[in-house]
Amino acid sequence: MSLILPQLPYALNALEPHISARTLEFHHGKHHQAYVDNGNKLLAGSDLAGQSMEEIMGKTAGDAGKAGIFNNVAQVWNHSFYWQGMKPGGGGPPTGKIAERIKTDLGGFDKFVEEFKNAGATQFGSGWAWLVLADGKLKISKTPNAENPLTQGMKPLLTMDVWEHAYYLDYQNRRPDYMATFLEKLVNWEFVNANLG
Template sequence: MSAPFSLPPLPYADNALEPLISANTLSFHYGKHHKAYVDNLNKLVEGKDLAQLSLEDIIKKSAGDAALVGVFNNAAQIWNHTFYWNSLKPNGGGKPTGAIAAAIDKDLGGYDKFKADFANAAVTQFGSGWAWLVSDAGVLKIVKTGNAEVPFTKGQKPLLTIDVWEHAYYLDYQNLRAKYVETLIDKLLNWDFANANFAG
């Protein structure tokens, strides 16, 4: 997909995550913030060679380029948000099954340690950003990124993410980022999505 980019549809109804994440939050987070990144990127690449590239290639080409920081921020935030929506599902969370479960046991010290470390990464990301479960050359790692940064620009393959920008949770959880993070891990993480990414 190249420009003009469009807002990808949510993988569920806007009320599907209630009461844990409200339709009101999604109306702002998806309908306003995510849409704004799409609109901004289309304006920034219009008439430029970048408009011929896929979203991932725009991110890779603009990463670390001071002249393209606006392009990177908007392109990466489109990608990050689409990935985040797919990292969640109704009645998700809890312990994973399949290959990802075995890899968490092998690489991250088991589910309980993963849960604590993933939550800690999300809670301690200073300011805006993301916590990620990634595969780094086949080894699972937990990383965090600031603002729009995305792990695949560093050769890491994202498997799951938690958005810790305030607009992701403030309407529902106010300043209680830790409660929001705990809720996602326990009740909303989409382990089917993580397994598909891990296998892909």
């Protein structure tokens, strides 16, 4: 299968005023599209062509000779996952199974917010903050650049993009404001519950 740019699960202006249509036009339409295009070019004619993104990431992670393939495929996967983790009118404390697990595994919602923001704030440069399932327990992690928890044996439940292109047009250098807004106004907890299974 070749890489494709998925449709956003909402209209370009649906996340306003928290994330502008202009940001989504660039982030989805240009950045995500570029990872799709570059990834397809690099995969064309290779022994990895036709495999799933998860298989490709597993076979190329940590291989310096295949860094280009890994970076582009992982960024397609990460962004596709990120879009689904947001929704209009989202954010705030979760409901359902994830709420109970956050209480049990992470010490409550406030503690989760603190640790998740800290993961995003301390990710130097570009990268991602994640809520994952690791060895049957919830955990907060962060990854640089295109790295993905799947390659470390963890199951992603939610991610927040902390590359500058995710927030710069709306928040300039105020990454903490973007992260607070993500958690208070945007998180799609139904998506997280579905990933929890």
